[in-house]
Amino acid sequence: MSFLRHLPHLVFLYIILSSFLFAPGKPATSRDSDVLDKGRNITDGDTLVSGGGTFTLGFFSPAGGVPSKRYLGIWFSFSPDAVYWVANGDHPLNDTSGVLVMSDAGSLVLLDSSGRKEVWSSGSTSSPASGARLLESGNLVVYGQDSGTALWQSFDHPCNTLLPGMKIGKNLWTGAHWYVVSWRSATDPAPGSYRYVTDTFGGLPENVILDGNNTEKYRTGPWNGKRFSGVPEMASFADMFTYQLTVSPSEVTYSYAAKPGAPYSRVVVTEAGVVQRLVWDTSTRAWKTFFKAPRDDCDGYAKCGAFGLCDSNKGATSLCSCVRGFSPVTPSEWLMREYSGGCRRNVALDCSNRSRTIVNTSDGFEVRRGVKLPDTKDASVDMSVSTLDECRSRCLANCSCMAYAAADIGTGSGCITWTRPFLDLRLVDDGQDFYQRLARSEIVEQGNTTKHKVGAMS
Incomplete structure (x- = not known):
């Protein structure tokens, strides 16, 4: 009878201990909504939101796709279908029990429902990390312990979208390439058949679309000091964006930046091999196509x-x-x-x-x-x-x-x-x-x- 009298207290104690022993960690939303620290996690339904609210990181299923296939991605908060980065595009989760954690080694790790199998990782870092933050630029950054050194960033690993501040091209010292790659289909974010790259092989740099056989499908024309010679439309965007073609001993890259007050913009390579510059129209709440290529048979x-x-x-x-x-x-x-x-x-x-x-x-x-x-x-x-x-x-x-x-x-x-x-x-x-x-x-x-x-x- 003595045991039964203390049973409710024992059950309560067991519940408390269990919460410490088996809980997967605190959700990211319990503190700063844009930061993922060690000891915290993101489960399906939790999100990181950039400081200004423009971008959201979380789990999603592509519109029109299989609902049970779940991916970790980042999208425009005001346009959830505009997903521009996906961690596990070629390894979808089969249910909603995936979890993103910051490992003790200082890397972001996506685990499956068992909590043991690694589905995706940002990889090892050169020094200990303090955590990750989703910036208002849309860049997901893993920081060192001094909080000033970026050990890893999503902008170095583009998917099908080029945002302001991202770049494509080649690091001439390391041989690393940055390029935009299409999704396999509108409902499958696995890497597809088309890549949008900055061509650095002789002559003047230019951007090209390559198909799955590494064959050139379209080229912008060489950089002429102001724009790509085959994209005169770039002049009409000059009041909104600045363009940067960098040619140096360390890299050959192309990027663009949004001017103050410019609308949100993204450059996307579709699963059909078409590159589009899309601009957000706040009045219609829709993406407008400012440019696409190939535009006709001559392209x-x-x-x-x-x-x-x-x-x-x-x-x-x-x-x-x-x-x-x-x-x-x-x-x-x-x-x-x-x-x-x-x-x-x-x-x-x-x-x-x-x-x-x-x-x-x-x-x-x-x-x-x-x-x-x-x-x-x-x-x-x-x-x-x-x-x-x-x-x-x-x-x-x-x-x-x-x-x-x-x-x-x-x-x-x-x-x-x-x-x-x-x-x-x-x-x-x-x-x-x-x-x-x-x-x-x-x-x-x-x-x-x-x-x-x-x-x-x-």
Whole structure:
């Protein structure tokens, strides 16, 4: 009877002890809502919210997907479907009992329902961590014990979205790449078939979309000092965003920043391989598409082959034509609108008929205005050239040079020269000037109608 009299007290004591021994930890919402400290966790239903309330980290299931498949992600608080980062995209949880913890080793760890299997981890850090914070920029950062050193950050591991402050490109010291990768489908956030990268392989940097075979699907055109030459729309965004192309001994990267008062923005690569710049319209509470690419058939890489020019305004007849002085390699294929075979020169250049070192030549140049510059992978770039006239002289003195253009349209400096067949030339609104080498006879013929002089720069 004595035992029974004390039983309620024993049960109460057992409950108290159990709460300490078996509880998974305090939910993140019990203290600062944007901080995850050691000894705390996030379970399904709990969240971290950035200091200004713009971004939320938690568990979700994609709209239209399988509700039981749960992912840890970060989204815009005012637009929950706009998920821009996912931890376990290729390893979904099968129920709502997953938990995110800060391990003793100082890394973020996502555990499954058993509490033992590691589904995802931010990885080991170089020094002890004090905790993680979701910043108002949308960046999830693991901090060192001094709270000033970032040991790991989600911005270094993009998913399908590029936010202001993030970057894509390459670390030239470590070889690390940053790129945006599409979801596998609208309901499956596993890495998909398309990547949006900053191409650093020769020439001038530009952004490209690569498919699952690492084949170029679309390119923005090279950076021209202000924007990418094939994306004139960037000029219309200049009052909202600043663009940064960094070329240094340590990295080649592209990023953008929002100006004060600018609306929320994101750059997304869809599961279909389309890159979109989306801007939040507060009046309609919807994302507006400010730009997308590929925008038309002319944006398909090398649509018209070597020495071809693509004009989307001529789609009813023929998208492709050969630049002046060239004709289709296989006319029968062009009649069937198969242009990939490209074009070949009609008349040999004067320079090619003489000594390869001769400087005095009757060859000249035609200017093609308003274009996306051709691919520069096989081109030569010299940023020390100070004027376009000097660039022209260099090209004219090199018998292998087929075309040239300014590398920086703001100053007219820098020199790009093409010594191999150029690819992926297209017309765009407010595009750049491109100077193509022609033989004397072709310039004279042109001069009959335009009064251009032989050898003169158009």
